[in-house]
Amino acid sequence: MSVVTETKLKSENIKPKIGSRVLNSKEELLSGDIAGDIRDLLEARGVLVFPQINFTEEEQIAFTRTLGKYAPETQDGSVSKITLDVKENPSSAEYLKGSLYWHIDGTRNEVPILASLLSCKVPSPKGTGNTGFSNTYAAYDDLTDEEKAEYGELKVLHAPWASLFYYEPEPPLAKVKGMQAIGEKVLPLVWEHKSGRKSLVLGCTCHHVLDVPHDKSAQIIHGLREWATRPEFTYSHEWEVGDLVIWDNTGTMHRAEWYDPGCGRMMLRTKLEGEEPWAE
Template sequence: MATQELTALRSEEIKPKIGARVINSKEELLAGDLGGEIMNLLEHRGVLVFPEINFNDEEHVAFTNTLGKFAREMRGEEIYKVSLDEKQNATAEYLKGAFFWHFDGFMSPMPIRASLLSAKVLSPPGTGRTEFANTYAAYEALSGEDKALVADLRAVHALAATQLDVTPEPTYEQWQEWRAIGRKELPLVWTHKSGRKSLVIGNSAHNILDYDPLDGEELLIRLRSFATGPEFTYSHDWKVGDLVMWDNTGSLHRATYYPLDCGRMMHRTKIEGDEPIV
């Protein structure tokens, strides 16, 4: 009886502490045999790049389904259009907060496991990169003193905090609208079911419980500055057809500035999370 040769996952390291480039063909990726290996690589590298793989939307969804449980958007759609054009995206105003370091789903019982972003229309050259920071690697590199300091601390996360970055002097009506979405207390350190730990920071974190407000902000800024240093970060300069996937449970991400009216368009899918932040 003939035996079928298994497809091997082929990748190359981008930086020592973050990133890998996957060089398998589209056909190999869509076959579904590599899902487990890809997810394992993602956890250890934080972000995976599939250069100019040129998935159409159907292929993008199909590939996502090979990796885990597909997470639909709030209105049930499979593809989320990441655009600052309000004709393309009804929540475009809130997306301006994506210019600052963050992770997605801080209000959810279980944040999404991963996101997959595909480039359709680019912003002008030199703008609109997407940057990633490995918060597993950043935690592991903390001094013993800092690990002890943050071990039991908790911070308040809220949409209002993310929007203050965009609109630092909101009207009272704007503030009430943001505040109505709620807030959530999360630990500064996420102990994953694997036993590994990552930092839970980003622009949704506004203050640390039981700290003087300014002292709390100082610690959050210090941790963010450390975790987003060159050692732990990767900046992706997009080409049309690139697909980039990141571990939302162990990284931060942000877009670099691009003209708001340039038509930049990315399509995103998500994989459901399977563990709460504890």
């Protein structure tokens, strides 16, 4: 008589308000048997770390597909190389400089991606090149009732070109126009999700709060970013070869922490297609 053994998700929390490590084997992850549990944990914790799981490129894509619809960024459907090294990434290394500042991906799109999966092939030297994460669900939950009422109805213009001034304060006009051509979008400062949970929509693409004086707008945007990136809401992952990290792009900000572009740091990224449009 055969005995069917049910695969169970094995995890441990990294910090009280953000992050969990998933400790299942590669085979268990690729089977898809615990994909639903992984997705539930991702929404609850914001960031999931799979220490030294050592997926091949094909396995990373296969694992991504167990969790939802794979959203390839390349014409041939392969993983994306994430590096600031212009020799390895000539087409987007310049644009990726904005990734060194807190942001949410896809703020100009109708439907932002659900999640990103990043694996480490070549880490930067110790002490550099971590990836930081901020749980904007938890940051919203810990606001006072008065703050929730103040921010709940505000709208913010998000524009990728706004992030340019973080790393190049005096850009040439041609570069400004090129970034502006990417587009922009008005989004709620507080996103009420279909689940009923609420998260803050922040980051370096924030240009200004609508219908608010510019000095007050700056105080709101930068004050809330400062709040959401407090230690209790954030986790900084120090990469080891073979690590995989998933983050919920709909309720988590992220940033690459500084590293020497010539050090060889190389990450491979896959994405899950978005399933929920921005709230109106």
